[in-house]
Amino acid sequence: MVYDRQSNILQGLAHPVRLQILSELAVRPLCVCKLMVLTGRRQAYISQQLILLRQLGLVNAHREGLSVYYQLNDEHLQELETFLQKLINKLQSQPAFHQGAKLMSQEQMKSNVWHEIPRSEIAWYPTIVTDRCIGCGMCATSCGRGVYAFDYEANHPVVVEPQMCMVGCTTCATICLYDAIEFPSVGWIRQLIREKKVLRQSKGLLKQYPEKYDVRLRRNAVVK
Ligand code: SF4
Ligand code: SF4
Numbered sequence: 001m002v003y004d005r006q007s008n009i010l011q012g013l014a015h016p017v018r019l020q021i022l023s024e025l026a027v028r029p030l031c032v033c034k035l036m037v038l039t040g041r042r043q044a045y046i047s048q049q050l051i052l053l054r055q056l057g058l059v060n061a062h063r064e065g066l067s068v069y070y071q072l073n074d075e076h077l078q079e080l081e082t083f084l085q086k087l088i089n090k091l092q093s094q095p096a097f098h099q100g101a102k103l104m105s106q107e108q109m110k111s112n113v114w115h116e117i118p119r120s121e122i123a124w125y126p127t128i129v130t131d132r133c134i135g136c137g138m139c140a141t142s143c144g145r146g147v148y149a150f151d152y153e154a155n156h157p158v159v160v161e162p163q164m165c166m167v168g169c170t171t172c173a174t175i176c177l178y179d180a181i182e183f184p185s186v187g188w189i190r191q192l193i194r195e196k197k198v199l200r201q202s203k204g205l206l207k208q209y210p211e212k213y214d215v216r217l218r219r220n221a222v223v224k
Contacts, residue, residue: 006083009076012056017041018049022072025059029071114167115198122192124184125162126172132180133157139172139181148172 013019017039024030024038035046050070053059057076061068112119126139126147135155140148145164148157159165168189173181193199206213 006080009056009058009080012052012058015049017045018053021046021049021053021070022058025070025072029062029069031067031069033067035070112163115196115201117192117196117198119163119167122167124167124189125165126159127182128157128159129180129182130154130156132178134178134180136177138175138177142175143172 013022020039021035024035030038032043032046032050035041035050036043039046050059050061053070054061058073059070060073061070063069114122128139133156135157137150137157140150140157143165145161145166147159147161147165149160150156151158170183173179173183211217
C-alpha cells in the first residue's frame, strides 16, 4: 500500500532512544561508542536501535579506520518531511482544523491557571516596541502558544492572546535581534511568587506527584 513505508518510518520514530540517536546524528556522524556515552545505553542496545534505523532507511553507515560511523540518510528524511508537510498543508486547509484550534484555545483560556493563580490575574505577556521592530516575524513564528498574530500592513507582530504566554518565559524577547520585545521585570515576577506563596504550592506538587517529577521514576519510564 502506498502509505506502508511512511507508516513503518513513523512507527520506528516513536521511540525515545531512537529519537535521541537521530537528533545526535543530525549534528554530526557518530560511532556506537559515542552514542553509548550520549545516551547512557549499552553497546548491544544501541546497535539494536541502529539496525532498526538502518532498516527503515533513516541512517547510513560508513567505515573510518577501525570504527563504523553512522549518519542520517538525508534522502529518506527529505521524503518523510515532504510527506508530513503535505499532510499538514492538507489539514490546515480544512475549516474544521481552524475551528478545533479556536475551541481549544478558548478551553485553555477558561482553565488557564498558573500555580493555582488565575492567569487573568498575572500581567505577564510581551509588549512590542514598534519603533525598534523591523517586522522579521521571528517572535510570531517561534511562539508555540499562539500569543502573536502579525499585522501585514503595519509590518509588526501584535499580541492577541496575552494570557497564553507562559509565565516567566521570555523566549521571544531573547531571540529578537532588535530588542523590540519587553516583559515585566524579573523582580516583578519574583515578588508575585513571594506574595502568592508559590514556593509552598510547588513543594506540595513535588510531594503529591513523584511519578511525574522523580528523576529515577522518570528514567525508568524512558528505559525499555
Ligand atoms: S522578533 Fe523582534 S524585530 Fe522581529 S517581528 Fe518580533 S519584535 Fe519585531
Ligand atoms: S515568552 Fe514564550 S510563550 Fe510568551 S509570547 Fe514569547 S515565546 Fe510565546
